[in-house]
Amino acid sequence: MRAFYHPDQARHAPQQYMRFGRLVPVKDLPVRTERLLGTLARHGIAPEPPAALGTAPALAVHTPAFLRFLETAWERWTRLPDHGPEVWPNTFPYWSGRPEDPARPDCPAGGLVGQAGWYLGDLSVPLGPDSWGSILRSSETAASAADAVLAGARAVYALCRPSGHHARADRASGFCYLNNTAIAAQRLRGRFGRIAVVDVDAHHGDGTQQIFYGRADVLTVSIHADPDDYYPFYTGRPEETGHGAGLGFNLNLPLPHGAGGDAMLAALDTAAARVAGFGAEVLVVALGYDAHRDDPIGVLGLGTEDFGAVGRRLGAMGLPTLVVQEGGYAVDAIGGCLDAFLSGFDEGARR
Ligand SMILES: [Zn+2]
Numbered sequence: 001m002r003a004f005y006h007p008d009q010a011r012h013a014p015q016q017y018m019r020f021g022r023l024v025p026v027k028d029l030p031v032r033t034e035r036l037l038g039t040l041a042r043h044g045i046a047p048e049p050p051a052a053l054g055t056a057p058a059l060a061v062h063t064p065a066f067l068r069f070l071e072t073a074w075e076r077w078t079r080l081p082d083h084g085p086e087v088w089p090n091t092f093p094y095w096s097g098r099p100e101d102p103a104r105p106d107c108p109a110g111g112l113v114g115q116a117g118w119y120l121g122d123l124s125v126p127l128g129p130d131s132w133g134s135i136l137r138s139s140e141t142a143a144s145a146a147d148a149v150l151a152g153a154r155a156v157y158a159l160c161r162p163s164g165h166h167a168r169a170d171r172a173s174g175f176c177y178l179n180n181t182a183i184a185a186q187r188l189r190g191r192f193g194r195i196a197v198v199d200v201d202a203h204h205g206d207g208t209q210q211i212f213y214g215r216a217d218v219l220t221v222s223i224h225a226d227p228d229d230y231y232p233f234y235t236g237r238p239e240e241t242g243h244g245a246g247l248g249f250n251l252n253l254p255l256p257h258g259a260g261g262d263a264m265l266a267a268l269d270t271a272a273a274r275v276a277g278f279g280a281e282v283l284v285v286a287l288g289y290d291a292h293r294d295d296p297i298g299v300l301g302l303g304t305e306d307f308g309a310v311g312r313r314l315g316a317m318g319l320p321t322l323v324v325q326e327g328g329y330a331v332d333a334i335g336g337c338l339d340a341f342l343s344g345f346d347e348g349a350r351r
Pocket of ligand 1: 201202203288290326327328
């Protein structure tokens with residue numbers, strides 16, 4: 001497997017995060033990438049730096065106004081009197097909650113504080129001085145990995161950080177700013193007619209769902225913990241199956257809290273049958289490790305070895321595959337999860 005990563009992606013160092021009414025230390029620590037890089041080294045995989053593609057790949061799925069906000073927010077923030085350490089909204093505009101809504105109109109407010117509420121969907125996506133650089137590099141890593149698949153690579157891993165699958169066309173949320181998985185999937189349309197996205201992060205891939213919700217060329221499948229009492233709360237239910245031309249091309253497979261490897265693998269079998277029925281030509285895997293039982297914000301019960309079985313099932317689909325790194329916050333477990341996944345994937349793909 002080839003891999004892509006840029007060291008700038010470790011520079012984004014968020015300071016604060018709101019959970020259960022308290023400011024707590026963030027979970028997306030730069031050390032996460034060190035652990036994952038260590039695993040790649042043990043597999044003899046040297047990550048390649050992404051090409052300097054700029055914002056073009058992200059603009060294929062995000063609105064220009066949203067990107068302009070992300071790029072300029074920190075500099076504008078520093079001009080506010082008595083500003084805090086990071087860009088954080090103090091207002092949240094009403095959103096319909098309907099997954100079929102594509103991007104909203106551009107934020108009607110010209111000022112930064114109003115725009116922060118419009119474009120930052122919750123209190124887990126602060127922007128600091130180095131955030132934009134990491135966000136952009138992370139998207140370039142996904143796009144470069146897609147380019148490698150377009151050029152004929154069978155399996156490529158994009159070590160993205162920050163993560164992306166909660167980012168909508170025009171909104172950051174859930175530690176995610178630009179939707180790397182969606183950026184990669186969209187780029188693969190350059191050669192492939194039918195793209196399948198399978199998201200095994202413990203959280204519903206709501207941003208990816210929204211971006212492709214009205215489209216029949218990208219099948220989005222998400223396996224995640226029941227969102228009734230778990231982030232992202234408002235989407236991720238089985239009855240969300242797509243909209244308009246995309247009706248029937250979104251599949252949500254929520255798992256009960258506490259579910260372990262068996263439930264995940266049963267859902268993956270359902271996902272694999274759907275991907276095969278769709279006639280997918282290429283697979284994008286949104287890979288998180290927060291289904292691990294040690295995850296500090298997790299509610300599922302997978303063990304490290306279960307990620308090997310997940311990799312085997314995905315490798316056995318027999319498709320060119322782009323694996324995009326999403327969440328996973330048990331710093332001492334994630335290196336082992338990637339290790340098991342890579343070994344399992346190779347095994348499944350060889351069969
Ligand atoms: Zn997650």
